[in-house]
Every structure is written in C-alpha cells, then in structure tokens.
Amino acid sequence: MLFSNLSSISRSLPHCEWIRNLAMDPRRFQRNAAAISSSRPVRVFSCSTIVLLAAILSTCSGIAFGQKKQKLEKNFRDWLERDVAYIITKDERDAFLKLTNDEAREKFIETFWEIRNPSPGSPTNTYKDEIYQRMAFANARFGIGSGAEGWRTDRGRTYITLGPPQQKQVYRNSANLYPMEIWFYSGANPALPPFFYVMFYQREGSGDYRFYSPYTDGPDKLATGVEAINSRSAALRMIRESAGPEVARISLSLLPDEPVDETTGIVSLESDILLMTSSAGEPIAKRLLPDWSLRATISTSLPSRLAIPAD
Structure with missing residues (x-):
C-alpha cells in the first residue's frame, strides 16, 4: 500500500520520473553528467478625534513605527516556517x-510568489506549484523512519531547495558500508x-x-569494518572494493573537478562550503529573484497605508 501510494505520487509530479528508476545502471553515474503629518500643533482633542486616532494607531502602529515582531496566526506561521522556509531570503523574512x-x-x-512566477x-505559477509538489514528495518519501516530517530531513531540504537530482545512486546493502545515497546535480542554481x-x-x-x-565525517564514517576506524586509507580501500572507485573519490570531494589525494585521504573545505551554500537556501533564493529591490517591489504593490517601513 505504501509503495503504491509513493508510486502514484511520483507519477503525479512532473519532475519525479527519476524515482521510478532507483536501480540505476552504475555506469550512468558519472561525474561529468551534463541555478529575493502635519507640523501644526493640535491643542484640543474631541472624544471622537481621540477614538479615531486610537483606531488609526492600532491599525498602523507596526507599519509606521514599530519594528516589534508580531505573533503570527497558524496559517501565516506555517507559511513562513514550513512552506517557504528554504526559499525565503532573510530580508523577505524580516519584512x-x-x-x-x-x-x-x-x-x-x-x-x-508573483515575483518568482516564470x-x-x-494565473498559473509553475514555480509555486513545483515547490508544493516537492514538499509533498519529500513528506511522502523522506519522512519514513526518520522520526520527523520529510520536509525537515536533510534529503527533504535538498529536494525542496534544489529539486530532483539528475542522477541518483543508492547503496543499501553494500559489504562493510553503512547505507548511503549519492545525488548528482548539474546546473542546479x-x-x-x-x-x-x-x-x-x-x-x-x-x-x-x-x-x-x-571534511567533518570522512571516509572512515562510511565504513563498518573495525580496521577502518580512524584510518582513511583502510576506509577508502573498503569503499573502493564495495562500491567502486568513483564512490571512493566522492567520499573525498563532492566536486567532480576538485583534485583529491586517495593515498592520504586528505580533503579540503570546498565540499563543506558547497554543503553550507546548498543547504542554507539564502544564496540560492537570492539568485532566483529578479534584479530589482525586494523592498521596492513589495512596497509598490501594497496599498500605501500597508507599505513596509524603512529601516
């Protein structure tokens, strides 16, 4: 029942054809696979004026004067903290x-959503639809056995932010290796x-x-053998024997064109910089925005009494 549901979900998503081909030919898994008042004093106030002023201040205080964060209703909180958590910029969140x-x-x-509309x-926003489809897929596919909703997981975060990978290889029962997945992206952002x-x-x-x-984990964290503990050379040998030389190389660098030393297993921080960039969402989100100012875009689209205040 579960797999039939996943199958129907994958068929309904335009970019999820890859999920029906998990048993990918390893030969296709190649590293060269080819992307936001008046200044006059008022001395006397009537009761009606005071009531009117109070109403105006109550409605507009946050817009005109305040920087205080407001408690959000559930639908707005869910939108901010779940629906667009990985694609909203810091400036947008603050605004x-x-x-x-x-x-x-x-x-x-x-x-x-409109400034991201292709x-x-x-009336149809394919980008918005795609994000919600990715979230639905992540919840259905990656939440199983994780103890968390799928969109909160590392795979869910990656899938929502970058979309489905061009290639994917799964290692569930490789000798002397912990279960792992490798996703390949080309021109993602x-x-x-x-x-x-x-x-x-x-x-x-x-x-x-x-x-x-x-850098932080290293090949020895992928291998199960005792001899691989704190020994990258032994771990690399086990990975090479169980999953192939390409996987051994990827365990040292997530960048296909970065030189690696498979003898010593010494790695650079380049892969970690990539991980921080791809998972943080902020740099990616900004590159998806048009070149005009977010503040100008939103301010001009709102009624004047609702315009976002200047910092």
Missing part, C-alpha cells in the same frame, strides 16, 4: 515579520558549482539519512 495585519501579510505572500501575471554531488548516509547504520561531509 514579513514587520507587518502587523493580515491584509498586508496576504498581499506580501501574493507578491512573494510567467508574470499568469547559479549560486552553486555547475556539477556537484550531495551524499547522505545513515550514521552508525541507523536513523535518518544525514548530510555527509568529506
């Missing part, structure tokens, strides 16, 4: 939190290298699949 009424928030959300003005891998593995062979870092 959204400065709004103090639901009308402004609704307009902000509408504008947020066909501006079209202008903020990222043109070609790179993302590796996930089950630490100690259990729990959810987590990001693998060549």
